[in-house]
Amino acid sequence: MAFVTRQFVRSMASSSSATGPAATAKKILIKHVTVIGAGLMGAGITQVAAATGHTVVLVDQSEEILAKSKKGIEESLRRVAKKKFAEKPQDGDEFIKKTMGNISLTTDAASVVHSTDLVIEAIVENLKVKNELFQTLDKFAAEHTIFASNTSSLQITNIANSTTRQDRFAGLHFFNPVPMMKLVEVIKTPMTSQKTFESLLDFSKAVGKSPVSCKDNPGFIVNRLLIPYLIEAIRMYERGDASKEDIDIAMKLGAGYPMGPFELLDYVGLDTTKFILDGWHKMDMKNPLFQPSQILGKLVEDNKLGKKTGEGFYKYK
Numbered sequence: 001m002a003f004v005t006r007q008f009v010r011s012m013a014s015s016s017s018a019t020g021p022a023a024t025a026k027k028i029l030i031k032h033v034t035v036i037g038a039g040l041m042g043a044g045i046t047q048v049a050a051a052t053g054h055t056v057v058l059v060d061q062s063e064e065i066l067a068k069s070k071k072g073i074e075e076s077l078r079r080v081a082k083k084k085f086a087e088k089p090q091d092g093d094e095f096i097k098k099t100m101g102n103i104s105l106t107t108d109a110a111s112v113v114h115s116t117d118l119v120i121e122a123i124v125e126n127l128k129v130k131n132e133l134f135q136t137l138d139k140f141a142a143e144h145t146i147f148a149s150n151t152s153s154l155q156i157t158n159i160a161n162s163t164t165r166q167d168r169f170a171g172l173h174f175f176n177p178v179p180m181m182k183l184v185e186v187i188k189t190p191m192t193s194q195k196t197f198e199s200l201l202d203f204s205k206a207v208g209k210s211p212v213s214c215k216d217n218p219g220f221i222v223n224r225l226l227i228p229y230l231i232e233a234i235r236m237y238e239r240g241d242a243s244k245e246d247i248d249i250a251m252k253l254g255a256g257y258p259m260g261p262f263e264l265l266d267y268v269g270l271d272t273t274k275f276i277l278d279g280w281h282k283m284d285m286k287n288p289l290f291q292p293s294q295i296l297g298k299l300v301e302d303n304k305l306g307k308k309t310g311e312g313f314y315k316y317k
């Protein structure tokens with residue numbers, strides 16, 4: 001999810017130990033990548049993979065979306081180059097040219113996956129749509145091709161079930177904005193092979209990220225801790241224990257978080273948080289951490305979704 005504070009992620013990443021002692025079957029050297037979904041996450045993943053020398057085919061449903069995404073990637077690269085090559089702008093231009101040269105676009109995923117080492121899916125957060133996509137790609141992809149989903153809240157096992165390659169299927173959870181955020185959660189299902197897992201750890205490092213590993217539990221590491229924290233802040237406010245302003249101040253000044261929970265909720269989008277919480281509640285009705293929140297439900301119903309609609313817990317107009 002987008003909404004992890006940078007500090008939070010840094011502390012998570014620095015304590016990681018994703019590489020286990022297990023013996024390695026011959027790993028796959030991932031060079032050719034297909035990214036499905038050219039939205040916020042897909043564009044970011046494409047950028048970092050292409051910038052680190054991988055060839056990337058970016059897929060979406062229309063030429064217009066792809067063109068917009070490509071433009072966004074180029075603009076983002078320009079910002080990176082400006083910082084990275086401040087003294088040598090010519091090298092920056094070369095970096096942008098080379099990176100963009102590694103990216104191609106298509107609306108037809110089935111026609112490209114036969115020559116890819118890794119498919120990373122970053123489409124809409126809907127199990128049925130993801131299942132349909134992977135079921136189709138499974139028929140066209142090369143035997144060795146690894147499938148990965150960037151889902152934030154769905155179980156990887158449920159997505160992998162639509163394919164015949166559960167051993168070559170895992171979660172690869174990047175954080176938003178991808179070019180900035182160093183963490184990747186690599187999710188191993190009970191069916192994911194050690195070879196697939198280790199190939200994905202290597203790939204994560206090759207794109208400049210710090211991988212951590214996690215079992216296929218709701219929310220993996222970061223969101224599993226972050227969502228209950230945010231919901232607990234709402235419950236505290238609902239009970240009248242403290243004002244939302246004071247809760248935000250307390251977590252910033254007392255815990256050193258760059259944003260308070262209500263600021264973060266509004267930044268993420270209240271609909272997104274509710275969607276994740278509802279999904280987990282359905283999975284585990286008795287878990288007290290996953291119980292729905294009335295106030296969150298009411299704000300979403302009133303289309304007060306946070307910053308993006310101009311009002312959530314706070315007003316932004």
Ligand SMILES: NC(=O)c1ccc[n+]([C@@H]2O[C@H](COP(=O)([O-])OP(=O)(O)OC[C@H]3O[C@@H](n4cnc5c(N)ncnc54)[C@H](O)[C@@H]3O)[C@@H](O)[C@H]2O)c1
Nearest residue numbers: 001002037038039040041060061122123124125151152176
């Ligand atoms: N936004 C975040 O902060 C964030 C962070 C981590 C993970 N994720 C996960 O990443 C995934 C994508 O999120 P996003 O925020 O980038 O979404 P987005 O809405 O920005 O982009 C999704 C893209 O997928 C395309 N798409 C939908 N169905 C498709 C299909 N069948 N084939 C090809 N393209 C298709 C859409 O046209 C759209 O361009 C979700 O699973 C989400 O849970 C999101």
